[in-house]
Amino acid sequence: MIVLARAALAVALVTVPLWLPSSYHLHVLIMAGIFVILASSLNLLLGYTGLLSLGHAAFFGIGAYTSALLALKLDWSFWLALPAAAILAGLAGWAIGRLALKLRGAYFVLVTISFAGVISLISTNWMDLTNGPLGLPGVPAPELGPWSLRTKTAYYYLVLAAAAVAYLVCARLVRSRIGRAFLALRENEPLAESVGVDSTHYLVLATVVSAAMAGVAGSLYAHYTRFISPEVFLFSYTVTMVIMVVAGGKGTLAGPVVGAVLFTILPEALREATSWQWQMLAYGVLLVLLVFFLPRGIVPGLQRLRARRAP
Amino acid sequence: MEQILQHLINGLVLGGTYALLGIGLTLIFGLMNVVNFAHGEFYTLGAYTAFAALALAGAGFFVAIAGAIVVGAVLGALCERLLLRPLRGESIDTTMLVMIGVWIAMQNAELLGWGGVAKTIPHPFPTAPFTVGPLSVAPLRVFVFVSALALIAAAHLLIQRTRLGCAMRATFQDRDTAALMGVRIDRIHTATFAFGSALAAAAGALLGPVFLVYPSMGDLASLKAFSVVILGGLGNLAGATLGGLVLGVAEELGAGYVSSGYRDAVGFVIIILVLLFRPSGLFARAERIG
Numbered sequence: 224m225i226v227l228a229r230a231a232l233a234v235a236l237v238t239v240p241l242w243l244p245s246s247y248h249l250h251v252l253i254m255a256g257i258f259v260i261l262a263s264s265l266n267l268l269l270g271y272t273g274l275l276s277l278g279h280a281a282f283f284g285i286g287a288y289t290s291a292l293l294a295l296k297l298d299w300s301f302w303l304a305l306p307a308a309a310i311l312a313g314l315a316g317w318a319i320g321r322l323a324l325k326l327r328g329a330y331f332v333l334v335t336i337s338f339a340g341v342i343s344l345i346s347t348n349w350m351d352l353t354n355g356p357l358g359l360p361g362v363p364a365p366e367l368g369p370w371s372l373r374t375k376t377a378y379y380y381l382v383l384a385a386a387a388v389a390y391l392v393c394a395r396l397v398r399s400r401i402g403r404a405f406l407a408l409r410e411n412e413p414l415a416e417s418v419g420v421d422s423t424h425y426l427v428l429a430t431v432v433s434a435a436m437a438g439v440a441g442s443l444y445a446h447y448t449r450f451i452s453p454e455v456f457l458f459s460y461t462v463t464m465v466i467m468v469v470a471g472g473k474g475t476l477a478g479p480v481v482g483a484v485l486f487t488i489l490p491e492a493l494r495e496a497t498s499w500q501w502q503m504l505a506y507g508v509l510l511v512l513l514v515f516f517l518p519r520g521i522v523p524g525l526q527r528l529r530a531r532r533a534p
Numbered sequence: 535m536e537q538i539l540q541h542l543i544n545g546l547v548l549g550g551t552y553a554l555l556g557i558g559l560t561l562i563f564g565l566m567n568v569v570n571f572a573h574g575e576f577y578t579l580g581a582y583t584a585f586a587a588l589a590l591a592g593a594g595f596f597v598a599i600a601g602a603i604v605v606g607a608v609l610g611a612l613c614e615r616l617l618l619r620p621l622r623g624e625s626i627d628t629t630m631l632v633m634i635g636v637w638i639a640m641q642n643a644e645l646l647g648w649g650g651v652a653k654t655i656p657h658p659f660p661t662a663p664f665t666v667g668p669l670s671v672a673p674l675r676v677f678v679f680v681s682a683l684a685l686i687a688a689a690h691l692l693i694q695r696t697r698l699g700c701a702m703r704a705t706f707q708d709r710d711t712a713a714l715m716g717v718r719i720d721r722i723h724t725a726t727f728a729f730g731s732a733l734a735a736a737a738g739a740l741l742g743p744v745f746l747v748y749p750s751m752g753d754l755a756s757l758k759a760f761s762v763v764i765l766g767g768l769g770n771l772a773g774a775t776l777g778g779l780v781l782g783v784a785e786e787l788g789a790g791y792v793s794s795g796y797r798d799a800v801g802f803v804i805i806i807l808v809l810l811f812r813p814s815g816l817f818a819r820a821e822r823i824g
Contacts, residue, residue, distance in 0.1 A: 275627055326809055328626060329569050333760055334809050337802035340757065344802075348795040458753070462634055469631055504646060507639030511617065514632050518624065 240376040249375045255487035256382035257440050260389040262467040262479035264436035270473035272429045273409035278335030280460040281342045282312040282434040286441025287455045291362045301365030301446055308442035309435040316434020320427035343456035358452025362445050394476055470513050472520025481521055536668040541786045547675045549782020550682030554737040556762025556774035557689055558730030564769025565706045565726050569630040573734055573759050574752030575640040576606050580735030581742035585655050595658050599739045606735025607728040614727035644749040652746035678740045685736055686775055761801035767814050
């Protein structure tokens with residue numbers, strides 16, 4: 224059964240551009256793919272180590288700006304700019320991880336918010352480098368040999384591949400010795416340290432990997448929309464990621480994927496039904512309801528339902 | 535020298551309202567352990583209530599400000615009763631997410647109700663500034679500063695001198711023991727949230743006439759309030775008061791001498807530095823309320 228379902232899902236994912244009615248729907252799917260990477264990266268921190276970063280948009284934005292600037296100013300190809308974006312975002316993650324070592328809970332949250340705030344203000348004010356609030360237009364589309372990945376269909380496959388890689392990286396990491404160390408730290412840090420888990424080492428590692436993945440998503444976003452502005456640092460991006468992870472189910476591999484797809488499609492569907500102000504209002508109310516009725520998220524909720532049915 | 539004095543005056547005026555915001559948040563944060571991201575929305579609510587009372591209902595200026603405080607308190611109490619009380623005992627992440635939801639919903643409800651165009655709140659004060667030598671300050675700003683100080687003093691009296699304040703301090707120090715001594719924790723939480731929200735609404739109603747009123751004005755207010763709380767130490771009222779004034783002056787000096795574009799960065803840098811070097815706040819010996 225499960226094998227069949229998985230095969231059907233894989234076939235559906237690969238053939239989607241062939242049977243979707245319009246390129247607008249494909250655009251929504253591409254954004255969903257980018258958010259799958261972002262939500263998975265946030266889930267590494269929030270779900271597995273228990274650290275809530277509310278500055279995740281900073282890593283996304285750093286990735287986007289690094290990639291866009293390298294491509295625009297130094298004519299780097301996308302295939303070099305993408306890893307560079309991951310490395311720079313990862314470095315920023317390392318800095319935050321090192322700085323925030325001693326902080327937990329609400330204090331860690333506030334440091335990450337502040338970090339994102341400072342980065343966002345720099346992107347607005349450093350006119351020479353970032354062109355300020357006017358943004359950077361004309362980020363080139365990636366090229367693969369003789370082909371340009373300018374079309375939505377081609378970009379869909381690129382994002383699909385990247386999201387699959389991100390998922391596999393998370394899966395490998397979480398199921399390894401490292402992932403077990405993350406969980407041990409989340410559940411009981413003093414106990415984990417007493418049996419030799421180096422909390423500094425593992426928490427910094429989690430922040431670096433998470434930030435680098437968010438940087439990759441930023442690079443993919445920049446070369447897809449081909450225009451970026453300080454809006455990539457908007458706090459609402461971070462909030463969206465958190466909603467996706469928590470609604471989908473933090474600390475599960477499938478949770479962020481489900482959350483990202485659902486919460487990319489949902490606002491678009493609401494947009495068709497109502498005006499945009501109502502859409503955001505509904506978004507807020509929905510978040511409150513979700514926390515009330517599915518506090519652990521959709522995926523764990525479904526798992527519990529299945530466990531109850533098959534005793 | 536004159537320039538520094540002028541910056542100091544402007545900073546103190548701004549800092550008074552930051553302190554109001556911070557005191558409300560530090561009470562909620564310290565006593566209820568709720569990271570209240572909707573705090574800035576109560577600030578916005580206060581500003582819009584004052585605007586509605588003045589421009590639509592034709593109330594007087596001072597009545598409008600008092601009305602804003604009452605509306606803030608009532609909505610705060612409702613919010614605690616309906617959303618936070620059922621989630622008592624859940625993790626801090628859960629309540630924080632609910633408050634993020636409240637924040638998004640309130641902000642967009644305001645956008646829907648009032649539109650995105652910024653509003654100005656009329657006020658009865660003369661626009662000609664008071665001048666002392668080379669320094670000048672608008673009468674409205676003096677009123678804002680004095681009112682903020684009066685409200686802060688009232689908050690201190692409430693916490694230190696009343697039975698309710700005593701119960702709040704007891705709850706902050708040890709919730710279980712306080713409950714055993716007959717303090718009704720549910721009521722204390724509702725009162726705390728209502729009180730904190732009322733202070734935020736007051737800050738909004740006071741600053742509304744100084745600046746413009748628009749739906750997203752609460753976002754920065756929330757962040758400033760968090761900076762003040764961090765600066766003063768969690769649950770420390772005196773710290774939040776001083777922290778507000780320090781932040782106001784620091785911002786004004788930063789905007790004056792570094793670059794006005796980085797004015798709002800001052801708060802962020804303060805949060806990072808204080809958390810790294812003095813996590814219990816600049817003025818705290820120990821974390822406590824009062």
